[in-house]
Amino acid sequence: DMQMTQSPSFLSASVGDTVTITCRASERISRWLAWYQQRPGKAPNLLIYKASILESGVPSRFSGSGSGTEFTLTISSLQPDDFATYYCQQYNSYPWTFGQGTKVEIK
């Protein structure tokens, strides 16, 4: 199975900061990668697909980039609502797999 490795697993940041989360695939996946946000006790929420396409209704402070094996999710000017866990997901090959998650907490 394709392995997706996120770094860091945990980060502490302040409101207004810019943070970057990295997701690395064990094999090349072109740009077939999505990012999700999950708040505690809630279902995941789609942020980005095809590595960089922002889902409708998602604030523009979220952005994604990358191709091949390395991808990034950047959150500019962190807002209180953004403190959550973020997952990448590859859909290049089956089984679809997720990264282990990056928890963003308030410093």
Next chain:
Amino acid sequence: QVQLVQSGGEMKKPGASVRVSCKASGYIFTIFGITWVRQAPGQGLEWMGWISSDDGNTNYAQKFQGRVTMTTDTSTSTAYMDLRSLRSDDTAVYYCARGKFGLGPSHFFGIDVWGQGTTVTVSS
């Protein structure tokens, strides 16, 4: 509005089976497929498979092959996930979610609508 509403939590003994339902509303059910993703307590997300709502075509993760069956009832816009031979490590929140499946990654736009989750607890 577009939503997926799942059935309530379940407690099962090891070896039993569970059925989780997922009722869709606010969109044409057969245009999108349904996928199932689970999350063990304190853990990450695990994809189980998907079903095309129009033709019933399925794609299961090999890990669940032989134990899982996904079906849909287009007359009620409801999807079902049956998991058999339950073990304690099947204890998780099970999510249904919507997407475009089966046409390759260029036609997939992410899993854009999720149910609220169903907690399945397996314990003797």
